[in-house]
Amino acid sequence: MNLADQAATEAAGFLLGERLKIGDIIALSGDLGAGKTCLARGMLRGLGLSGEVPSPTFPIMISYSPPDVRLSVHHIDLYRLDSPNEVLALALEDALFDGALVVEWPDLLDAHFLSDALQITINRTSDDARRLTAQVPPSWKDRWPFP
Numbered sequence: 421m422n423l424a425d426q427a428a429t430e431a432a433g434f435l436l437g438e439r440l441k442i443g444d445i446i447a448l449s450g451d452l453g454a455g456k457t458c459l460a461r462g463m464l465r466g467l468g469l470s471g472e473v474p475s476p477t478f479p480i481m482i483s484y485s486p487p488d489v490r491l492s493v494h495h496i497d498l499y500r501l502d503s504p505n506e507v508l509a510l511a512l513e514d515a516l517f518d519g520a521l522v523v524e525w526p527d528l529l530d531a532h533f534l535s536d537a538l539q540i541t542i543n544r545t546s547d548d549a550r551r552l553t554a555q556v557p558p559s560w561k562d563r564w565p566f567p
Contacts, residue, residue: 422550422551423551426455430462432464433458433461433462434462435565436462439455442518442520444545445523447540448524448542449539451543459540460473464489467489467491473537477499481494481495481496482494493519493521495523496510496523501528504528507528539554540553540554541553552564
């Protein structure tokens, strides 16, 4: 899917956020500045968030809960972590019992953990435009909003 600009990227995220369910994992990959946080911002807007959506690069994880959003979601950025052991300390599996995960830079996550994740890669095609590709697991087949 081609996304013309930041607004289109956020709009695509909004559609994803509207479809997000408890237990979902969305893994966002792409180079620095590709639009991962912009897509995540749109997802949080689709979940009902009206406030700020900062990048979780420095805090690593930012959690949002009802009533600010329709379901709990944890926005995670693994860019600054060095090993899978550091990821284990975040107890991400526990967060899936009552919420969903949006994970930027998911390379440190165990392949089994990602087996049912919607895995999205964002690449720049120009200064403003982006190309979004996805690996859509069975749990997303009926919810994936894009042909």
